[in-house]
Amino acid sequence: MRIKRGSLVAGAVAALLAVGAGSAQADLGAPSTLAEVDTAKAAQYLHSSLNGKAMGYAFAIAEDGLLAQKGSDGTARVDKGTSFTPNSRIEIASATKNVVAAALLKVTEAAGLTPDALIWPYLPPDMRSTATAGWQSVKIKDILGHTSGLGQFIGSQPKSEQDKMNARYDGIKYAMSVAPVGTGQAYDYENENYAVARVVLTRLWYLTETDPSVGVPQWIQPGGAPWSLAYINRYLFKPAGIAAVDCLSADPQNDALGHMTRTSQTGNLLEMSGVAYEACASYRGLRMSAIDLVRWQVYLRHGTIVSQQVRLWMDTVETGAKGLGWTYVANGTRAHGGDYNNTLGRVVTCHGKFTDNVEASLVVNSGIDGGANPCSLLAAAIQYASS
Known part of the structure; x- marks a missing residue:
């Protein structure tokens, strides 16, 4: 389905570019004036797949380098009753590896x-x-x-x-x-x-x-x-306009927590603190939001923070492998998921680039009822929105 971009998308683009600091707009090329995917359908699919099946979740969807949809529902932390939002930062687990x-x-x-x-x-x-x-x-x-x-x-x-x-x-x-x-x-x-x-x-x-x-x-x-x-x-986040990221919580009293299930009454920051901090930004640890992650994917795909050669290196799939920095590779999709828990809290995540020039991210601060894979959910949502 091909739809004209309207003022809603223009406003969303402004919101995306407003996140963080730096020369964000300079890195993005001229976007297409047409969308190949009905991203509103993709957002609807994600809401219907996750509502009532997780403690809290947030997603963001960009197309042709522009933010088209963002959404969230549920609770960021039970102890304070705060809502999970597309800007809620939390440990992204193994999705760190892509960065x-x-x-x-x-x-x-x-x-x-x-x-x-x-x-x-x-x-x-x-x-x-x-x-x-x-x-x-x-x-x-x-x-x-x-x-x-x-x-x-x-x-x-x-x-x-x-x-x-x-x-x-x-x-x-x-x-x-x-x-x-x-x-x-x-x-x-x-x-x-x-x-x-x-x-x-x-x-x-x-x-x-x-x-x-x-x-x-x-x-x-x-x-x-x-x-x-x-x-x-x-060299990556600052030029992309993503505010500084850490493996330690910036606001432990208020930041989102991971919960083991959607009915958990307690949660955990899941941060890499103490001696574990030495391994920050290796196999896990980055604390990012759905908006941060889709912004990262936009700049990784369309921007100048890495060269075309680096993108080619990442995307080339040799026999029996899955490319470099990706774990979900299928039908034009390159994504990396994450799933981490320390018995006190859990987070499942995914971010990547999908068919029809779409970038998307999903962050869930608990397990998902039924055990759905977050990358499979994103891919299914984009496929649904393309039909």
Whole structure:
């Protein structure tokens, strides 16, 4: 269905561009004057699929780089009775990986490398000193595409061993000392791949940063600051007009909570605090809203925060894999979902680009009754709106 854009969409565009600061409008090309998808139908589909089936949810839909729909319903936190909104920020779980992949590929290009580059030269010397030999053949595309063999190995280990292979420095180093890995292994999704990604990102940033006042360390440090987060905010989010993002709650007394079910009477911030903060912006942790996420996807697809080459690297699907930074790949769709709980609260999320030049995001601060996958819901909504 083709419909003319009207004043409603123009107003929505203004609202999207008003979020955050920076040269947001400069990055967007001239939009089409026609819409291929009836985005109001997509919004209706999401409401009907989620209303009464989650504690709270929010979505945003853009087309041709312009915000066309946003919606929400339910509760952000039971203890205060506040409503969940399209601007409610909360932990987005593994949907963080899409941003981290774009960041690592951006700095990879800046270093004159490609995703086929070996990560070995960009690992700290003490990690290399104890790593198994297979790490010498692992490539950037292996850690971003989950084809390093880490998934198969870690998944076969008892929980006591898995706990040692956490996303902090010592956990990464331990994993490297025991995991038999190598390039081009069968796809097997594993968080630890993206823990390694933040190590490589930091080193490449150090080698390419031209402003010494930024203070990037020569090598990532045990217990140190999450430099992947600093890079993302400086070189991706700020140019896209997205207000600074963190893995810690900006307002813990009022920010949205994750709830285990739609009837939970308590919730949890789900933030990466304490020692866990070291792993912020690797495999999970970014706290963003539905509006933030759709804005990110608009700029990732249409803007200049990454090059066309980086977009091509991300989207190329090799045999048995799913591209770099994506987990939901079908019928022209590239998206990444997230599902995280710490037994006190849960969040399920998805953001990506869909058919007919549509970008969309969905954030749910509980499980969804019936166990619906958030990326499948978004894809189904866009498909429904295209019929």
